[in-house]
Amino acid sequence: MYAWPASEVPALPGSGRDLRIHDTSTNGRVTLEPGPVARIYVCGITPYDATHMGHAATYNAFDLVQRVWLDTKRQVQYVQNVTDVDDPLLERARRDGVDWTGLAERETALFREDMTALRMLPPQHYIGAVEAIPGIVPLVERLRDAGAAYELDGDIYFSVAADPHFGEVSRLDAEAMRLLSAERGGDPDRPGKKNPLDPVLWLAARPGEPSWDGGTLGRGRPGWHIECVAIALDHLGMGFDVQGGGSxxxxxxxxxxxxxxxxxTGEHPFARTYVHAGMVALNGEKMSKSKGNLVFVSTLRREGVDPAAIRLALLAHHYRSDWEWTxxxxxxxxxxxxxxxxxxxxxxxxxxxxLLEEIREALADDLDAPAAxxxxxxxAALQDSTGGTDEGAPGVVSRAVDALLGVAL
Known part of the structure; x- marks a missing residue:
């Protein structure tokens, strides 16, 4: 699967700061100190309704991470997936009476267009779940053969007891996990599971649903979580710098x-740092596909809104804050x-x-875009009131805003 074209990032004088950012797994701020190549994995869309402002806010946050790293003269290895087969996608296709593959392709194409318009830097590897299946199957087989997974009525489940570090990312108690599992695609009440929190790794083929050859697993399709693991391990390996997504x-x-x-792998951690963006609301409720209260980037663009203004609207809110679109x-x-x-x-x-140093310092301080x-x-206010005599200043400002904030002036 291909991503979208990259906009040019202007070169700036000097060098940026190392990024200090909030890590969910420690509930504190850490300084990211990658090597010459910084590695980041950001979870992508399930392409049945893209791209709403919640999506845009999340990808804007991790675009800033990339831009800060590039300003420190590092290279960035960025990987993003597309969950192009999953229950929500299949349910939407059935509801609308359309082919699920066509729906996924159409919405993924629209997402690419929106990311291009918003000047989001593309991933080097943009991988769909379907194309990752040949790499997913052997991982599930390995987990099963090692006793870290088990079969239940043809489905394969991961045993959370197999990982002594389970719970260290979200730091939630068991009851909170169970409630969120039920809300977010899990099946904690399914009889026969060893632990209510155990997630599905491989879903056996169901009538009327797509399935693939799973080798010794039988025909079926992958669970949600193993998809990203297979892609990240393949392209980044263990201990990459940042795993990102919405909160x-x-x-x-x-x-x-x-x-x-x-x-x-028997190694820890999967990612060194876990970074999560806040939620965007509309009319008092979190913007979500299930509620249908969505504002789409593509709709605003069709109405003639400058994508640079959309991006500035996102940047006006700290990436970790929950806020409302109005x-x-x-x-x-x-x-x-x-x-x-x-x-x-x-x-x-x-x-x-x-000003360039102020922007750098603001972004290095937990991506404080509002301060930038x-x-x-x-x-700009000083320019408006008094002007100045520095002939290079407007160009420096324009390049800094483009390179660090992704806004073309």
């Missing part, structure tokens, strides 16, 4: 994925974009070297 993925998805990988949020972003473009359109302006925006606002 609703901390449990069960990232918790289970870590345990799968750790049971497979018309006022977008209007403020459009007004900010107009002010910034007017400021950099002049032939000279106030000195900008200090405020710094640019101050420079």
């Amino acid at each position: 609703d993925l901390a449990f069960p998805h990232h918790e289970m994925g870590a345990s799968h990988a750790q049971a497979l 018309d006022e949020v977008l209007q403020e972003a459009e007004e900010r974009l107009a002010r910034w473009r007017a400021a950099v359109s002049r032939p000279d302006g106030p000195a900008a070297e200090g 925006l405020a710094a640019v606002d101050r420079w």
Whole structure:
């Protein structure tokens, strides 16, 4: 599967700061110190309704991580999946009377278009669950043969007891895990399971549903968590720098994925740091496909909204915060974009070297994009009130905003 074209990242003078970021697994801030190649895995969409503002906010957060790393002169190895076969996708296809593969292809294509418009840097490896199945099957077989998985009516389940580190990602108690498992695709009440939290690794073929050759597992399709594990291990290996996604993925998805990988390899940790973005609401409720309260990037684009304004609306909120999308949020972003473009359109302006360092420091401080925006606002206001004599300043500001915030002025 192919990703989307990369926008050029302008070169900036000097070098950026190492990123200090909140780690879910320790509930504290850590300094990321990757080697020359920083490794990141971000969980992708299930392509049946893309791309809403919740998606956009999540991928914006991890785009900033990449940009901070690139500014430190590191290379970035970025991997993202597409869950192009799963229950929600199949249910939507049945509801709409369409072929599930066509639905997945259409929504994935739309997602690519939205990411391109928003200037999100693409992953080097963009892998669909279906194309990963040949690599998933042997992992499930290994877990089963090692006693870390078991069969139940033809389905294969992972035993969370097989990983002594289970629970260290989300730090939740058993009851909270059970409730979230029921809400987020698990089946804690299924009779016969060794532990209510045990997740499915391989789902035996069901009538009317797609299935693949699973070797000794029989025909079926993979569970949700093992998909990302197979892709991450294949392209990044154990101990990569950041596992990222929305806050609703901390449990069960990232918790289970870590345990799968750790049971497979005997190594710990799967990822060094777990980073999660907040949720976006509309009309007082979390924006979600199940509620149908979605604002789509593609809809706004069709209505003539500048993608740079959409991106500024996302950047105006700290990535870990939960916030609400409103018309006022977008209007403020459009007004900010107009002010910034007017400021950099002049032939000279106030000195900008200090501004570049302010943006770098803000982003290094747990991706504090609102503080970075405020710094640019101050420079633009000074430009508007007093101007300046530095002929290179507007260009420096324009390149800094593009390289570090992904906004083209």
